[in-house]
Amino acid sequence: MGDLGKKVLERIxxxxxxxxxxxxxxxxxxxxxxxxxxSVIVGALSFGVILFVFLSNDWDLYKYLQVNPxxxxxxxxxxxxxxxxxxxxxxxxxxxxxxxxxxRWEAYxxxxxSILASVILGLLFHFAFGLGEKIDRAxxxxxxxxxxxxAYCNRKxxxxxxxKGLLAGEVKKIEDDDGFELEDFKGLAWYVxxxxxxxxxxxxxxxxxRKVKLIGEKRDEKLFRAWEIRTWDNR
Numbered sequence: 001m002g003d004l005g006k007k008v009l010e011r012i013x014x015x016x017x018x019x020x021x022x023x024x025x026x027x028x029x030x031x032x033x034x035x036x037x038x039s040v041i042v043g044a045l046s047f048g049v050i051l052f053v054f055l056s057n058d059w060d061l062y063k064y065l066q067v068n069p070x071x072x073x074x075x076x077x078x079x080x081x082x083x084x085x086x087x088x089x090x091x092x093x094x095x096x097x098x099x100x101x102x103x104r105w106e107a108y109x110x111x112x113x114s115i116l117a118s119v120i121l122g123l124l125f126h127f128a129f130g131l132g133e134k135i136d137r138a139x140x141x142x143x144x145x146x147x148x149x150x151a152y153c154n155r156k157x158x159x160x161x162x163x164k165g166l167l168a169g170e171v172k173k174i175e176d177d178d179g180f181e182l183e184d185f186k187g188l189a190w191y192v193x194x195x196x197x198x199x200x201x202x203x204x205x206x207x208x209x210r211k212v213k214l215i216g217e218k219r220d221e222k223l224f225r226a227w228e229i230r231t232w233d234n235r
Contacts, residue, residue: 032095039092040117045131046085047122052132053078053153056233064164064215075152089114156185162218167192168232170211180206182214182224192216192224199228 053076062072092114125131139146140154151157159168162184169184179193192214206212211232216225 032098036092036095039088039095040114041121043085043088043092043114043118044121044125045135046081046088047118048125048132049081049136050078050085050132051122051126052136053081053150056133056155057153058155058158058213058230061158061166064161064166065158066164078150078153080146080149085118089118092118159213160185162190162224165215165217166213167216167218167224167226168211168213171206171208174206174208182212188222190222190224192226193219194229195225195227198226201231204229204231 057076059069059072059076062069065072067075089111093110096110096114122132126133140150140156147154156168159166161167167182167184167190169182169190171180172183172189173181175181175191177194179191182190182192184190195216200206206229213230213232214224214226215228215230217227219225
């Protein structure tokens with residue numbers, strides 16, 4: 001045995017160092033894998049919200065909001081969720097690299113695996129369970145600071161600007177073929193008159209209880225002339 005080996009043995013005896021039991025290593029690995037899984041899932045939920053915001057956004061409204069297409073795109077980005085996604089992808093990478101097999105894979109492989117897992121789960125969460133929309137609605141309705149951070153890409157804010165020709169809400173009463181009563185998201189009542197060249201999705205019918213989006217012009221305090229009617233959920 002070399003001098004180094006002797007010194008190590010002498011130190012072990014002097015400091016009475018004992019090997020850790022196997023269950024401690026197993027528990028450590030289990031905790032790290034759990035942290036990795038949680039990081040990927042939170043990243044997937046973040047991606048689901050980002051996906052919802054992008055798919056539900058009305059990208060052609062920039063002309064009514066007095067911005068250009070590039071500005072509209074930049075302002076519409078859900079920066080909070082982009083940051084959350086990146087942070088938890090980094091945490092997933094960090095946790096995986098600290099597993100027993102983490103040293104075997106290059107950084108780009110681990111990053112790619114984390115991103116792919118978050119994207120696939122995010123697509124599943126959004127399209128199968130609608131979690132992206134549910135999370136965004138829950139936070140918007142119960143967390144004022146969240147609503148302020150995402151004020152520009154909040155659809156209710158965007159469509160609550162009648163002075164810019166944008167109005168949305170729930171149909172309360174059908175007056176006749178020429179118009180209907182609508183309650184906007186601020187609780188205000190409007191009479192909506194239809195323009196002669198009104199545009200609507202094929203097969204769409206305005207019925208009581210349905211939420212709609214309107215493009216047109218404000219004629220009076222409680223009168224709005226609609227040039228176009230859209231479904232609220234973009235379907």
